[in-house]
Amino acid sequence: MNTVSNPTAARVRLGAHGVTRRFGTLIANDTVDFSALAGTIHAIVGGNGAGKSTLMRILQGMDRPDAGTVIVNDQPATLNGPADAFDKGIGMVHQEFMLVPGLTLLENLVLAREPVKGLGLIDRDKALGAARALEKEAGVTLDWDMLVDDAPVHVRQIVEILRLLYRGADVLILDEPTAVLAPSQIRELIALLKRLRDDGRTILFISHKLDEVMGVSDDITVIRAGRVIRSMKTSETTKAELAELMIGEILHETSARPGQQGKSVLVAENLSADDSRGVAKLKSANFTVHAGEIVAIAGVSGNGQDELIGAVTGLIAARGGSVSLSGNDISKLPLPARRARGLAYLSPDRAAEGLCLEASIAENAIVGHHRRSAFVSAGILKLGQIAAHAEKLLDAYSVKRASSDLPISSLSGGNQQRVAIARELDGNPDILVACQPTRGVDIRGIAFIHxxxxxxxxRGGAVLLVSEELNEIITLADRIIVLYNGELRGELHRGDGDIELIGRMMLGEAA
Structure with missing residues (x-):
């Protein structure tokens, strides 16, 4: 196991001085200064397009600044790629985990750094000894023989962290690390990070969850429009002040208010579905969504949400059961036919599924509706009417754009999501299936989407909401259905439960 020599001797373990990065006329980072002190947890917060991702790429050696310099151990440093950063003790845990399916947790831990014995064979005992030592240091216990495919998401995240430690990293960059965790798992992660900090490690914590930022960090740097707005001690600020610094104005939180339940719109009976490997992931689910209500599905990632949504929308074939929409059986219909009958679908993956990034903003705003009689005549598209409608729709949802003819990839993630939700709600569908509607969206965009x-x-619409953000679920949902291990384990009404209760149910504990 590699170690970094005396990392706490330097006051500034990792930082930036005057870092500027341009992409054409866009200035992603504008003379950025910040200092993460050795043995501290330093949070980096900012809205979409603030420049956080560009700065992290520079700190990891994946990009080079046009001006300014990275600071490592109080000294200017040039990082010639991630390997060079790693040699200086800097590692990153990405939102999308990098573990290799089909291998055990132990094999993933030592992959590419395996200890060997005679004849070049892997020394499993030595590898397991290193794993146990890391376990003890981090205060965790893992089944190292478990396949990564079978490991819960929070266990995979712990292995990602330990793998960086095994390779000698003492600076850990964590990008939205709590996005897919239940409340108790978030507490365990925060406790782990604090133990690592107390052992002298330095942690950069990138997150939009201000409650967690306030609870875990020692210092905070706020970035807006590529510039550092302020760096401060966490003890010297508040959540409300952080939100204002991030967006440049006072943000009023969405107020929870109950809906008025109407007729049943979507009914699922004994709905079952398998994942892509043929493993049963959704088991005999029964639920109803009415007009005038938001029904939320709460569950830790991987407990059957994808299969439930796939079976409801027609993206995957259900193994059993039925789905009806406004009294009509739609179980055998593909997604386009279900759309034609009043179902709208907001995909959790806007880049790969929800939008066509190469197409224009206007085209993305009307695709799926382009066959309306107002937009087509004798098979020929009425481009003028389409353009006018798209402009009206984009204005109504405050989509910031230089021109609607530009590719939608030119927009920030939050504005892309505004286009997607504008398109899905256009025409007032009977039901909106909204999956992770605020994923990758900043706090201003979150408030708008809510x-x-x-x-x-x-207005009488029905919403089936799937979200990994429990605060979002509690704010919006009239009813909450908890999904655990593919089964619907309980139902709560607005005001019946708090985050802790829902979190326990998500882990299979009785309500």
Whole structure:
């Protein structure tokens, strides 16, 4: 196991001085200064397009600044790629984990750094000894023989962290590390990070969850429009002040208000579905979504949410059961036919599934609706009417763009999501299936999207919401259905439960 020599001797373990990075006329980082002190947890917060990702790429050696310098151990440093950063003790845990399927947790831990014995064979006992030592240091216990495919998401995350430690990293960059965790798992992660900090490690914590930022960090740097707005001690600020610094104005939180339940719109009976490997992931689910209500599905990632949504929308074939929409059986219909009958679908993956990044903003705003009689005549598209409608729709949802003819990839993630939700709510569908509607969206965008969902519900729309953000679920949902291990384990009404209760149910504990 590699170690970094005396990492706490330097006051500034990792930082930036005057870092500027341009992409054409866009200035992603503008003379950025910040200092993460050795043995501290330093949070980096900012909205979409603030420049956080560019700065992290520079700190990891994946990109080079046009001006300014990275600071490592109080000294200017040039990072010639991630391997060079790693040699200086800097590692990153990405949102999308890098573990290799089909291998055990132990094999993933030592992959490419395996200890060997005679004849070049892997010394498993030595590898397991290193794993146990890391376990003890981190205060965790793992089944190292478990396949990564079978490991819960929080266990995979712990292995990612330990793998960096095994390779000698004492600076850990964590990008939205709590996005897919239950509350108790978040507490365990925060406790782990604090133990690592107390052992002298330095942690950069990138997150939009301000409650967690306030609870875990020692210092905070706020970035807006590529510039550092302020760096401060966590003890010297508040969540409200952070939110204002991030967006440049006071943000009022979405107020929870109950819906008025109407007729049943979507009914699932004994719905079952398998994953891509043929493993049963959704088991005999029964639920109803009414007009005028938001029903949320709460569960730790990987407990059957993808299969439930796939079976409801027609993206995957259900193994059993039925789905009806406004009294009509749609179980055998593909997604386009279900759309034609009043189902709208907001994909959790806007880049790969929800949008066509190469197409224009306007085209993305009307695709799926382009066959309306107002937009087509004798098979020929009425481009003028389409353009006018798209402009009206984009304005209504406050989509910031230089031109609607530009590729939608030119927009920030939050504005892309505004286009997607504008398109899905256009025409007032009977039901909106909204999956991770605020994923990758900053706090201003989150507030806007929440308001859109509530206003649609108040017009009589039905919403089936799948989210990994429990605060979002509690704010929006009239009813909460908890999914654990493919089974619906309980139902709560607005005001019946708090985050802790829902979190326990998500882990299979009785309500």
């Amino acid at each position: 308001q859109c969902l509530l206003e649609y519900r108040d």
